[in-house]
Every structure is written in structure tokens, then in C-alpha cells.
Amino acid sequence: MSDHVVQRLYHDDARLLSFTASVVHITNHGHSVVLDRTAFYPTSGGQPHDTGTLNGIRVVDVTEADATIVHHLASALSADTVHVAGEIDRDRRHDHMQQHSGQHLLSALLEDRFGWPTVSVHIGRDGCSLDLSTESVPIDALRDAERLANRLVSENRPVTVSYEDASTAQGLRKPSGRTGPLRIVTITDLDRNACGGTHVAHTGEIGAVLLRRTEKMRGCTRVEFLCGERAIARARRDAEILTSLGAAFSAAVEDLPALVASQREQVRAADKECARLREQLAVFEAQALYRTTEPLTNGRRLHREILSDAPVKSRQTFAQQFVACGTAVCVIVSHTPPAVLIAASADAGIDCATVLRAALGQVGGRGGGTSTLAQGSVASLADAEHCRDVVLNTVRGDEPLE
Numbered sequence: 001m002s003d004h005v006v007q008r009l010y011h012d013d014a015r016l017l018s019f020t021a022s023v024v025h026i027t028n029h030g031h032s033v034v035l036d037r038t039a040f041y042p043t044s045g046g047q048p049h050d051t052g053t054l055n056g057i058r059v060v061d062v063t064e065a066d067a068t069i070v071h072h073l074a075s076a077l078s079a080d081t082v083h084v085a086g087e088i089d090r091d092r093r094h095d096h097m098q099q100h101s102g103q104h105l106l107s108a109l110l111e112d113r114f115g116w117p118t119v120s121v122h123i124g125r126d127g128c129s130l131d132l133s134t135e136s137v138p139i140d141a142l143r144d145a146e147r148l149a150n151r152l153v154s155e156n157r158p159v160t161v162s163y164e165d166a167s168t169a170q171g172l173r174k175p176s177g178r179t180g181p182l183r184i185v186t187i188t189d190l191d192r193n194a195c196g197g198t199h200v201a202h203t204g205e206i207g208a209v210l211l212r213r214t215e216k217m218r219g220c221t222r223v224e225f226l227c228g229e230r231a232i233a234r235a236r237r238d239a240e241i242l243t244s245l246g247a248a249f250s251a252a253v254e255d256l257p258a259l260v261a262s263q264r265e266q267v268r269a270a271d272k273e274c275a276r277l278r279e280q281l282a283v284f285e286a287q288a289l290y291r292t293t294e295p296l297t298n299g300r301r302l303h304r305e306i307l308s309d310a311p312v313k314s315r316q317t318f319a320q321q322f323v324a325c326g327t328a329v330c331v332i333v334s335h336t337p338p339a340v341l342i343a344a345s346a347d348a349g350i351d352c353a354t355v356l357r358a359a360l361g362q363v364g365g366r367g368g369g370t371s372t373l374a375q376g377s378v379a380s381l382a383d384a385e386h387c388r389d390v391v392l393n394t395v396r397g398d399e400p401l402e
Contacts, residue, residue, distance in 0.1 A: 005067040007037035010050075011183055012161070014097055014198040017052075017088040023081050030076030034068055039088055042069050046121035047100050047197045052088040055081065093198065095230060099123045101159060101187075101199045102149075102206045102227030106130060108173065108191035109149055110223075114141060119220050128227070131220045142211050142223070149209040156204035157188040169194075208232055279317050286321035290328065298397050299327050300348050304388070307334040312341035312375060319343035320373065329395045331388055338384040340367075341375045342391055350395060359390035 207228030367376020
């Protein structure tokens with residue numbers, strides 16, 4: 001397929017939703033189409049592609065390579081098709097116009113007012129974000145930025161498109177790095193940027209601007225934002241979640257933060273008490289089991305255990321309490337994840353780390369520990385059982401096990 005310079009109808013009319021065009025190429029068994037002109041925006045510059053139909057066939061993706069735009073179809077277009085009628089998904093286009101124009105407004109505001117230039121932009125299906133060149137964004141600054149952004153929206157400033165040569169274009173926020181004609185998007189008295197995306201005609205069409213949260217990202221700070229109908233939908237969803245939580249706790253929404261903090265402290269206290277009781281129970285269980293375990297002829301008392309639905313670490317306290325009774329060894333194997341734990345009393349004559357390391361070496365497992373407690377992980381239950389058998393052979397000496 002040779003490159004074809006396509007007429008991009010969305011450059012001059014972002015509200016154009018219907019168009020006709022001539023077919024230039026049909027490839028991929030009718031699933032990929034190049035047209036002489038198109039209103040479909042391809043994925044580019046952080047903005048996702050449009051969707052819609054060509055001759056009633058669903059357009060599922062639009063990609064760009066050099067000057068060529070390829071429309072990817074859900075089903076095949078007839079190879080002898082000469083002309084097509086295109087329809088753009090209005091809701092998706094309008095949403096992207098709101099998010100992209102809102103991003104321009106936010107990037108300009110955050111750099112000019114707060115000194116935070118935008119490093120990268122992401123406009124996704126579920127969320128949008130700006131990566132800012134700053135180590136942090138304080139919550140009070142986030143509130144101020146949101147308030148100021150919505151004030152700029154309410155001023156309904158014109159958003160215009162012009163074409164200027166790169167060599168003479170002045171006042172751009174960022175150098176374009178291109179030569180020849182540039183498509184420049186201008187928000188009056190706020191921002192001038194070389195941009196190929198779809199935009200609203202006035203800032204008022206951006207709708208509400210919602211700044212939701214921040215996250216540190218490799219020396220930058222990511223700010224999640226939503227504009228227009230997305231912002232309203234997210235605010236409505238948040239309100240419904242908070243209302244349902246308030247109803248569940250029989251509390252007013254404004255009382256939830258204090259209530260959650262109180263509940264968190266209660267849970268922490270309960271967790272500590274549960275841990276204390278579990279440890280106490282493990283002591284009683286281990287001592288009772290020790291008393292009923294007959295020693296081997298070599299004098300060692302041995303307890304073996306297999307866990308089908310818990311990790312070996314969950315039985316570590318029990319194992320330590322069992323061997324603390326004297327001249328004892330405890331060997332535990334878990335299914336998920338496959339692992340082995342060995343505990344031995346100091347007088348049992350078993351170096352747990354040495355014994356387990358030798359067993360793990362036979363199956364490519366990894367682990368370690370001390371002379372009285374060691375743990376290792378392996379690839380499968382069969383490997384774990386093999387390690388257990390190696391350990392048991394060492395523990396029992398010449399005495400057979402049942």
C-alpha cells in the first residue's frame with residue numbers, strides 16, 4: 001500500500017458526523033480501508049480514535065502511518081466498493097472533544113499559574129490524566145486549580161483553529177519540532193498549541209472540570225481529571241457510593257470520614273487481639289499435640305502436616321511452639337503456594353537451614369532460614385513433597401515412618 005495524503009475533514013469541522021469519500025485502497029480481505037478524505041480521527045497525540053460506520057459496517061479502530069489513515073472494519077467491505085458513506089459516533093466524538101479541550105485548558109492553567117508544565121497526556125476510556133513536571137501537587141493547590149479551571153470554562157472563551165507556517169508561528173506553548181504548515185489550536189488569551197486533535201468551539205462546551213486525585217510517577221505527578229459529561233457521571237457515581245455507605249452505617253455523608261477512621265482503629269485493635277489469641281491457641285495446640293506424639297527411637301518427636309488452602313507461614317507459630325517443648329521437629333507442606341517449612345528444637349540435632357537447602361537444591365527451589373527454622377518455595381506440590389521426604393529421611397534416621 002502506497003502512502004496517500006488524506007483530507008482530514010475533522011481538522012476544519014470537529015462537529016462533522018456524516019461524510020462521503022472515495023476508496024483509495026482496500027486490504028486485509030476487506031477489513032482495512034484507506035479513503036481520499038475522512039472525518040474519522042485516528043489514535044494520535046494521546047487522543048483515542050473515533051468509532052462509527054462505513055457503509056453501515058462498524059469501524060472498530062482508526063490508525064495513522066505517515067500521511068495515511070487506515071479504517072479497520074468489524075466485517076469486510078466489498079472489494080469493488082468505490083464510494084462510502086461514513087458516520088461518526090457522536091457521543092464518543094463529543095466526549096473526546098470535551099476531554100481534549102479540557103486538557104489544553106488545564107495544561108495552560110497549571111503551567112502559568114502553578115509552574116507545572118505538562119510532560120505527557122493520556123485520554124482513556126475510563127479516565128484522563130496529566131503527568132506534570134513537579135514532585136507533588138498539594139491538595140489545596142488541586143482545589144484551587146479545579147476552581148480556576150471551571151472559572152475559565154464559564155468565561156466561554158473562543159477556541160479557534162488556524163494554519164501557520166512553523167517558521168513564522170509565534171507564541172506557541174511548546175515548539176512543534178515540525179516544518180511546514182502547522183494546525184494551531186488557540187484558547188483566547190490562554191493558550192496556543194500545535195495540535196491535530198478535535199476540539200470544542202468555546203470553553204463553555206468543555207463543561208464541568210473535575211480533578212480527582214494525584215499519584216507520584218517517576219519524578220512527576222500524575223493528576224487524574226475528567227471533563228463535561230464524564231465529570232458529571234463520575235460525580236454522580238461518587239455521590240451514590242457515599243450515600244449508600246452512609247445508609248449502611250446509618251450516618252450522614254459528611255460524617256463518613258470520622259466514622260471510617262474510627263472503624264479503622266477498631267479493626268486494627270481487633271486484628272491485634274486476634275493475632276494474640278491465635279498465638280495463644282497455637283501454644284495450647286502445640287503443647288497438647290506434643291504430649292500425644294510418640295518419640296522416634298532416636299528420641300525426636302516428629303509432627304508432619306499438609307496445608308491445602310493456607311501458606312506454611314500461617315503455621316509458623318504453631319511449629320515453633322511444638323519444637324519449643326524439646327527434642328522435636330515439625331515439617332509442614334502447603335499446596336498454595338507450594339512450599340516447605342521446617343522447625344527444630346536446638347537439642348534435636350537438626351540444622352533446618354542446611355537440611356532444607358540440600359532438599360531444595362534437588363528440585364530448583366529457593367529458600368533459607370536458621371538452624372531452628374527454615375522455609376522454602378518450589379514450583380509444584382510434587383517438588384514440595386519431594387523436599388518433605390528428603391527432610392523426613394534425615395529426621396528419622398534409620399527408622400521407617402508409617
